[in-house]
Amino acid sequence: MRLSDFVQHLINAFSLGGIYALIAIGYTMVYGILRLINFAHGDIFTYGIYFAFYGVTLFMFPWWLSFITAIFFTAFLGALIERIAYRPLRNAPRISALITAIGVSFFLQNFATVVFGGRAKSFNPQTGMYPVYFLKILKLGDVRIRLVTLITLSIVAVSLLVLVWIVYKSKVGMAMRAISKDIPTTRLMGVNADRIISYTFMIGSSLAAIGGILWAMTYPQVYPYTGMVPGLKAFISAVVGGIGSIPGAMLGGFILGVSEIMIVALFPSIAGYRDAIAYVILIFVLLVRPTGILGVEVSEKV
Amino acid sequence: MSKRLSVKTKTILTILFVILMALLITVADKKASDYVVLILNLIAINIIFAVSLNLINGMTGIFSLGHAGFIAIGAYTSVLLTLPIEQKEITYLIKPLISPFNRIELPFLPAILIAGLVSAGFGYLVAAPSLRLIGDYLAIATLGLGETIRVIANNAWSITNGALGLKGIPSYTNLYWSWGWALITVVAIASLVSSSYGRALKAIREDPIAAKAMGINVFSHQVMSFVIGSFFAGVGGALWAHLITTIDPKSFAFVRTFEILIMVVLGGLGSITGSIIGAAIYTVGLEFLRVLESPFKIWFINYPGVPGMRMVVLSVLLIVLMLFWQRGIMGRNELSWDSIVSIFAKLKRGGKR
Numbered sequence: 204m205r206l207s208d209f210v211q212h213l214i215n216a217f218s219l220g221g222i223y224a225l226i227a228i229g230y231t232m233v234y235g236i237l238r239l240i241n242f243a244h245g246d247i248f249t250y251g252i253y254f255a256f257y258g259v260t261l262f263m264f265p266w267w268l269s270f271i272t273a274i275f276f277t278a279f280l281g282a283l284i285e286r287i288a289y290r291p292l293r294n295a296p297r298i299s300a301l302i303t304a305i306g307v308s309f310f311l312q313n314f315a316t317v318v319f320g321g322r323a324k325s326f327n328p329q330t331g332m333y334p335v336y337f338l339k340i341l342k343l344g345d346v347r348i349r350l351v352t353l354i355t356l357s358i359v360a361v362s363l364l365v366l367v368w369i370v371y372k373s374k375v376g377m378a379m380r381a382i383s384k385d386i387p388t389t390r391l392m393g394v395n396a397d398r399i400i401s402y403t404f405m406i407g408s409s410l411a412a413i414g415g416i417l418w419a420m421t422y423p424q425v426y427p428y429t430g431m432v433p434g435l436k437a438f439i440s441a442v443v444g445g446i447g448s449i450p451g452a453m454l455g456g457f458i459l460g461v462s463e464i465m466i467v468a469l470f471p472s473i474a475g476y477r478d479a480i481a482y483v484i485l486i487f488v489l490l491v492r493p494t495g496i497l498g499v500e501v502s503e504k505v
Numbered sequence: 506m507s508k509r510l511s512v513k514t515k516t517i518l519t520i521l522f523v524i525l526m527a528l529l530i531t532v533a534d535k536k537a538s539d540y541v542v543l544i545l546n547l548i549a550i551n552i553i554f555a556v557s558l559n560l561i562n563g564m565t566g567i568f569s570l571g572h573a574g575f576i577a578i579g580a581y582t583s584v585l586l587t588l589p590i591e592q593k594e595i596t597y598l599i600k601p602l603i604s605p606f607n608r609i610e611l612p613f614l615p616a617i618l619i620a621g622l623v624s625a626g627f628g629y630l631v632a633a634p635s636l637r638l639i640g641d642y643l644a645i646a647t648l649g650l651g652e653t654i655r656v657i658a659n660n661a662w663s664i665t666n667g668a669l670g671l672k673g674i675p676s677y678t679n680l681y682w683s684w685g686w687a688l689i690t691v692v693a694i695a696s697l698v699s700s701s702y703g704r705a706l707k708a709i710r711e712d713p714i715a716a717k718a719m720g721i722n723v724f725s726h727q728v729m730s731f732v733i734g735s736f737f738a739g740v741g742g743a744l745w746a747h748l749i750t751t752i753d754p755k756s757f758a759f760v761r762t763f764e765i766l767i768m769v770v771l772g773g774l775g776s777i778t779g780s781i782i783g784a785a786i787y788t789v790g791l792e793f794l795r796v797l798e799s800p801f802k803i804w805f806i807n808y809p810g811v812p813g814m815r816m817v818v819l820s821v822l823l824i825v826l827m828l829f830w831q832r833g834i835m836g837r838n839e840l841s842w843d844s845i846v847s848i849f850a851k852l853k854r855g856g857k858r
Contacts, residue, residue, distance in 0.1 A: 298774070321812070439645075489638055493639075
């Protein structure tokens with residue numbers, strides 16, 4: 204492989220990894236606080252794309268306004284799901300919560316089929332979804348990159364910086380970190396745990412929406428099951444990085460994105476197995492470090 | 506307190522029940538429409554799936570999400586063995602089938618058994634490393650595993666015919682095969698659960714560390730449970746493939762595991778009779794919900810019939826079930842002759858008052 208090809212693949216890999224990282228953060232934040240695998244997160248991602256799609260086609264918003272409203276609506280959807288389906292089960296056995304989460308995911312997919320239709324909708328600039336010049340190809344020497352890849356990378360970077368600021372510098376973030384350690388004690392400190400959990404879902408869901416819109420710009424269509432594969436892979440990223448850890452989710456996302464693109468680029472003969480690469484990495488990492496790369500060892504309670 | 510039935514009475518009742526069921530199945534096989542026979546077959550196969558998953562999830566407390574993968578292994582193995590050689594030559598267009606499968610054509614029974622054994626062997630290979638994980642991590646690893654099997658089935662053209670799937674599978678499965686295997690599954694797993702092994706499994710479910718302290722080899726028990734569960738998943742997969750007569754990798758997606766999980770949870774996680782009831786209700790209910798997908802009229806409101814609506818209703822039902830009725834129909838109790846008698850006794854007493 205020539206160096207320019209390598210650089211080209213690497214940039215694509217990072218933009219894919221960045222999208223995985225954005226979604227993975229939603230999984231990891233919810234798990235960190237509630238110890239719940241939010242199976243519906245991949246479908247929240249899908250809804251983010253749908254909201255953006257309908258903002259443009261139904262309400263005739265300009266693309267940027269439509270994207271912003273989509274992010275808001277998705278955040279609201281995430282909080283709504285938590286309020287209706289997860290909050291009543293907070294003290295229930297974890298398996299009930301997990302099954303409910305699978306149920307919510309199933310519901311969102313089928314609801315989308317009924318309401319939005321099962322056929323794929325095209326999310327490309329020709330339908331006014333985003334400006335055509337996003338698809339322009341930039342040439343830096345021998346390296347050819349689509350502008351949309353660079354935009355993806357920079358939006359991912361900005362979102363991650365904002366997230367880090369929220370979690371590590373703001374008061375809400377401080378409360379989130381406290382809750383993930385110990386909910387009852389944090390409540391005693393005068394923190395409204397329910398509200399903080401809602402915020403967590405909002406932040407996670409809006410990151411999923413951002414990831415979804417960026418995903419749809421690269422793979423320009425949306426259908427009810429769009430979020431399944433990226434959702435699963437992002438989920439695996441979160442586990443690989445150490446579920447519950449935000450830096451872990453980012454690391455896991457990039458590891459997965461880079462290895463997926465690079466393995467396919469280096470060994471085109473196994474390109475069909477692309478979706479299996481993530482699982483192989485997952486099982487390998489779990490066997491070596493059962494709590495993920497940056498995960499905390501949990502001691503067994505006796 | 507109601508009197509307990511003697512072992513002899515119970516055995517007689519059970520034998521009578523099985524004979525009655527066999528008679529009913531014979532009648533259904535002769536008289537019922539193809540549609541009803543199909544549903545009855547599906548109920549039996551779903552019972553096999555639900556009871557085997559319940560052994561792993563409900564009895565042993567290993568939250569496995571890879572059942573669809575084992576079903577796929579069973580289905581593909583059996584089909585590769587039973588598919589007529591001419592059919593194999595027609596089907597494998599892109600890449601020819603590897604030897605020795607291209608020369609084999611076996612009857613149904615050995616194919617089912619081999620399918621179960623291959624699935625069990627795979628279960629062993631997987632269980633041994635991944636059971637080192639606990640709780641959620643195990644769920645994730647098995648989920649990944651099930652999906653990996655699907656991706657492999659999608660790409661191994663020279664074995665599975667890839668995304669095109671396999672067609673023209675001989676439709677061997679009939680009511681005797683499916684209900685016969687359902688009976689074997691239930692008897693095998695029920696006797697396992699009521700043995701000392703079964704008590705050890707339940708101890709592991711409640712508290713693995715305490716079980717270990719009591720001298721139970723947690724790991725080997727979990728592996729055993731997993732292997733037996735995957736054996737029956739494989740058998741069920743074989744029966745299913747020979748009922749539907751076409752399979753492709755999409756039939757073994759995660760949704761499949763999810764459906765079985767609904768049956769198990771609906772019936773009560775940890776109850777075998779619960780799983781049977783859950784499988785029956787789910788299968789029949791899914792058919793009744795088809796009404797929602799065809800147009801109908803209530804008074805003056807025209808309902809257009811929305812495709813996909815029954816899945817929406819189903820998932821809402823599951824969520825509501827989990828929110829308000831987590832224990833399912835049976836909880837962890839079993840429906841036994843004793844409990845039936847005591848229910849009747851209660852009704853009688855209630856009637857007298």
